[in-house]
Amino acid sequence: MLFTERERHLVVAVFLGLFALIYGVPYALILAASLARAWNGVLPSGLTGAHFAALAGGADAASLSASLATAAMASLGALLLGLLAALGTRGLPRRGQAACDLLFFAPSAVPTVSIGLGLLVAFSRKPVLLNGTIGIVILAHLLIVFAYAYGGVRTGLARLPDGIEAMAESLGAGPWARFRRVTLPLLAPHLRGAAGLAVAMSMGELAATAMVYPPGWATLPLRIFALSDRGAVLDAAALTVVLASATFCVLGLLRK
Amino acid sequence: MDHPLPLAASEAAVLTACGAGLIDVAVAFGSTVTLDIPHLVAARGEILALIGPSGSGKTTALRAVAGFVRPQRGRIFAAGRDVTALPPRARGIGMVVQSYALFPHLSVGDNVAFGLAVRGVPRAERRQRVRECLDLIGMGGFETRLPRTLSGGQQQRVAIARALAIRPPLLLLDEPLSALDAQIRAQMVDEIGRLHARLPDTTILYVTHDQAEAMTLAHRIAILNRGRLAGLGSGRALYERPPSRFVAEFLGRANLLPIRCLGWDGARGRLAVACGETRFELATPALASWPARMLLCLRPHHLVADGGAPNRFEATLRRVHWLGAQQTLAVEFAGTLLAATASASALLPPEGARIALGFAAEDASLVADDA
Amino acid sequence: MRKRGAGLGLAGPPALVLGLTLAYPLALILGTARRGAGVLASGAFLAALLHTVAIALAATAGAMSLALVFALVLAFAPFPGGRACARVAETTIALPSFLIALALTFAYGSAGVVNGALAALFGPGGPRVDFLYSAWGVILAEITIYMPFVLRPLLATFDAIDRAQIEIAAGLGAGAGVILRRVILPAAVPALLAGGSLCLLLTLNEFGVVLFIGAKGVITLPVLVYDKAIQEFDYPAACAIASVNIGLALALFATYRLLLGRLAHDAVH
Numbered sequence: 031m032l033f034t035e036r037e038r039h040l041v042v043a044v045f046l047g048l049f050a051l052i053y054g055v056p057y058a059l060i061l062a063a064s065l066a067r068a069w070n071g072v073l074p075s076g077l078t079g080a081h082f083a084a085l086a087g088g089a090d091a092a093s094l095s096a097s098l099a100t101a102a103m104a105s106l107g108a109l110l111l112g113l114l115a116a117l118g119t120r121g122l123p124r125r126g127q128a129a130c131d132l133l134f135f136a137p138s139a140v141p142t143v144s145i146g147l148g149l150l151v152a153f154s155r156k157p158v159l160l161n162g163t164i165g166i167v168i169l170a171h172l173l174i175v176f177a178y179a180y181g182g183v184r185t186g187l188a189r190l191p192d193g194i195e196a197m198a199e200s201l202g203a204g205p206w207a208r209f210r211r212v213t214l215p216l217l218a219p220h221l222r223g224a225a226g227l228a229v230a231m232s233m234g235e236l237a238a239t240a241m242v243y244p245p246g247w248a249t250l251p252l253r254i255f256a257l258s259d260r261g262a263v264l265d266a267a268a269l270t271v272v273l274a275s276a277t278f279c280v281l282g283l284l285r286k
Numbered sequence: 287m288d289h290p291l292p293l294a295a296s297e298a299a300v301l302t303a304c305g306a307g308l309i310d311v312a313v314a315f316g317s318t319v320t321l322d323i324p325h326l327v328a329a330r331g332e333i334l335a336l337i338g339p340s341g342s343g344k345t346t347a348l349r350a351v352a353g354f355v356r357p358q359r360g361r362i363f364a365a366g367r368d369v370t371a372l373p374p375r376a377r378g379i380g381m382v383v384q385s386y387a388l389f390p391h392l393s394v395g396d397n398v399a400f401g402l403a404v405r406g407v408p409r410a411e412r413r414q415r416v417r418e419c420l421d422l423i424g425m426g427g428f429e430t431r432l433p434r435t436l437s438g439g440q441q442q443r444v445a446i447a448r449a450l451a452i453r454p455p456l457l458l459l460d461e462p463l464s465a466l467d468a469q470i471r472a473q474m475v476d477e478i479g480r481l482h483a484r485l486p487d488t489t490i491l492y493v494t495h496d497q498a499e500a501m502t503l504a505h506r507i508a509i510l511n512r513g514r515l516a517g518l519g520s521g522r523a524l525y526e527r528p529p530s531r532f533v534a535e536f537l538g539r540a541n542l543l544p545i546r547c548l549g550w551d552g553a554r555g556r557l558a559v560a561c562g563e564t565r566f567e568l569a570t571p572a573l574a575s576w577p578a579r580m581l582l583c584l585r586p587h588h589l590v591a592d593g594g595a596p597n598r599f600e601a602t603l604r605r606v607h608w609l610g611a612q613q614t615l616a617v618e619f620a621g622t623l624l625a626a627t628a629s630a631s632a633l634l635p636p637e638g639a640r641i642a643l644g645f646a647a648e649d650a651s652l653v654a655d656d657a
Numbered sequence: 658m659r660k661r662g663a664g665l666g667l668a669g670p671p672a673l674v675l676g677l678t679l680a681y682p683l684a685l686i687l688g689t690a691r692r693g694a695g696v697l698a699s700g701a702f703l704a705a706l707l708h709t710v711a712i713a714l715a716a717t718a719g720a721m722s723l724a725l726v727f728a729l730v731l732a733f734a735p736f737p738g739g740r741a742c743a744r745v746a747e748t749t750i751a752l753p754s755f756l757i758a759l760a761l762t763f764a765y766g767s768a769g770v771v772n773g774a775l776a777a778l779f780g781p782g783g784p785r786v787d788f789l790y791s792a793w794g795v796i797l798a799e800i801t802i803y804m805p806f807v808l809r810p811l812l813a814t815f816d817a818i819d820r821a822q823i824e825i826a827a828g829l830g831a832g833a834g835v836i837l838r839r840v841i842l843p844a845a846v847p848a849l850l851a852g853g854s855l856c857l858l859l860t861l862n863e864f865g866v867v868l869f870i871g872a873k874g875v876i877t878l879p880v881l882v883y884d885k886a887i888q889e890f891d892y893p894a895a896c897a898i899a900s901v902n903i904g905l906a907l908a909l910f911a912t913y914r915l916l917l918g919r920l921a922h923d924a925v926h
Contacts, residue, residue: 118668234753
């Protein structure tokens with residue numbers, strides 16, 4: 031429409047080249063590195079599954095379970111709080127709604143390092159001593175993913191079919207029956223989407239975790255950084271592939 | 287909410303037998319009054335249509351009865367009960383809306399069973415009632431289908447079945463057929479008529495913008511304008527004797543001519559009026575006094591070329607449209623364009639020539655010039 | 658019409674949690690910052706501030722340009738598999754940001770593919786391509802990571818442009834360039850601004866990429882906060898730097914929400 035046929039072919043060719051360079055190459059290289067026996071020349075020399083086999087026990091396996099547990103708990107908490115916040119503030123007049131949005135989306139704007147720093151400063155002293163516990167990691171992740179959970183629920187609520195809840199009410203459903211039988215089922219796809227996003231964010235979180243994690247609760251990103259910092263980049267690549275796969279598995283399960 | 291005035295005993299007795307009622311109801315959003323109805327009562331088993339231009343408050347009135355709009359003042363009655371203080375879910379009213387509002391995640395059967403399920407009706411009875419209601423509207427066998435697999439007409443049938451499943455004494459229909467195309471709409475009008483014949487005790491409030499639907503279905507029509515009741519009566523009465531200029535112009539086409547009243551001939555029951563220099567005689571009921579400014583309301587099909595009626599006058603023929611069964615004319619009289627009718631076979635003078643027109647004394651009515 | 662009293666009550670618990678675990682700690686950071694305010698005059702801080710803003714601006718400009726090009730091709734020169742490409746790019750959002758940084762070290766690092774190839778061609782010698790270990794490396798990684806945040810709203814905007822508009826413009830004699838300037842780009846401005854300001858916010862706060870690339874001399878505010886707090890245990894200084902970082906981010910966030918509100922308002926009216 032905008033281009034002649036010849037221009038179109040040229041434009042598409044340039045696009046594909048650029049796309050492959052920017053998005054294809056990185057993913058391919060990570061995957062190749064995770065399977066490389068050694069990589070000193072242009073191409074890796076030989077394939078091996080040794081990097082993955084080495085992950086099976088010890089610190090790497092522990093970091094996977096730490097990541098999954100943190101992501102699950104933080105996402106669940108954020109989703110619950112996000113659901114309450116979105117349900118509570120809907121139906122407000124436009125200005126009130128905008129003010130609440132500003133408040134509930136703000137956590138996503140605070141630099142994650144500062145979220146970690148704030149938790150350290152606030153909860154390293156009495157009366158609430160969280161520093162050095164797993165709880166502080168989960169709390170940090172919860173704060174980081176909260177806005178995404180809230181946003182997901184809010185979008186879902188805004189897209190409820192017009193008058194559908196009023197109809198349930200006129201048919202005799204009380205507030206709880208209306209929520210359980212109509213609102214929640216219609217919200218479910220959005221809740222699953224928000225949960226997926228929250229889990230993905232949490233699984234990849236590095237900055238706040240680096241600030242607050244206690245010994246024995248190093249998440250996958252921390253472990254990957256430690257490996258790469260130590261020069262074990264092929265092992266780091268393998269663990270990154272594990273992290274990406276785990277994230278996609280959770281996303282797939284939630285999308286089902 | 288202001289405390290409503292106590293009702294007179296006789297009025298209270300009438301209301302306990304009513305199908306639906308709005309007594310001294312006012313609804314305002316912010317400072318704008320959107321509804322102000324002193325008295326509107328539907329009898330048990332009556333179909334009362336609410337019509338009016340958009341923004342006239344007809345849907346607001348319906349939502350006030352359903353309980354989704356809280357009136358600032360007044361009382362709402364449903365099936366003889368004062369439901370003013372009740373939430374929507376406790377009113378037991380069936381409701382059907384333009385968008386159907388079927389629950390997209392529930393099957394047809396579960397949609398119809400919804401009201402029964404939240405009332406805790408046992409499963410076996412629920413199934414029985416669902417089947418009955420779906421059979422009633424010709425949707426038997428669709429229980430397991432999802433709403434999105436149905437056509438618009440079918441979805442609206444399911445919405446009606448869902449409203450009927452709770453056996454409501456009062457059914458509110460808010461533009462139920464507006465989303466359907468013309469052919470299916472005509473079919474559904476008949477269907478709703480048949481349905482009411484099988485459930486004669488069910489009161490129906492029917493909001494529509496389609497006058498034909500209202501005329502076909504309703505026992506009485508309430509015409510709303512700017513939140514106020516502009517007319518109430520049978521379709522025929524409102525059409526033939528419109529109570530106001532607004533009703534005359536809103537319901538069908540009307541020719542309105544300003545007139546002066548000359549005198550009342552009690553013996554013949556005729557009122558003499560003059561429009562400019564032309565005198566007419568009208569058959570109107572006697573009234574103590576006549577407002578100063580009156581309009582003569584003539585429906586186009588009552589104003590006939592060469593009608594041989596007593597009230598004759600000459601006008602200039604401007605345009606003729608031949609429509610098969612009849613011809614419609616645009617004529618100019620006393621500076622006003624009027625719509626008139628002639629039989630298909632009538633021989634008419636050329637456009638621009640003078641033409642004789644007439645109407646019967648019984649076919650004209652007078653309305654106050656309230657605009 | 659809805660009973661608001663009961664509704665707003667539901668928002669109480671989340672507001673309380675956010676207040677106690679986010680607002681209160683941030684207030685403590687601000688309070689502590691006064692004791693460490695001296696660091697704000699230091700060369701390290703000023704360099705980090707400069708780096709942070711420069712990298713964020715450059716990465717945002719790059720992401721906006723790249724997204725614009727990609728969206729134009731995907732929307733107006735559609736080809737089979739094009740939308741799949743968009744989805745591949747979007748999965749980057751779901752993956753940790755440092756993944757791209759790690760991948761870039763395999764491609765352009767001192768022991769990466771490019772330098773390996775150059776060494777094979779021209780004989781051994783120090784890394785011939787070493788831009789990765791400068792601000793440019795960080796910028797390249799951030800462009801890759803944050804481009805999808807601009808691409809998504811841009812594609813939505815372009816898909817919503819009535820194709821008849823373009824056909825009519827062409828019928829009136831406008832060439833591709835004129836159509837682009839007069840019809841398509843004006844429609845893209847709101848999405849570009851909204852996506853761009855989100856991009857700017859995220860790049861200002863980026864931590865993982867800078868840490869992984871580990872370029873000497875490229876320290877940004879978040880990394881400096883981490884260094885002060887975790888490496889040097891100098892909490893007052895960390896708090897002072899964090900306060901500046903938070904202030905910057907929240908100001909940008911308010912601008913972004915304002916833009917979004919304006920966008921939604923325009924869409925309605």
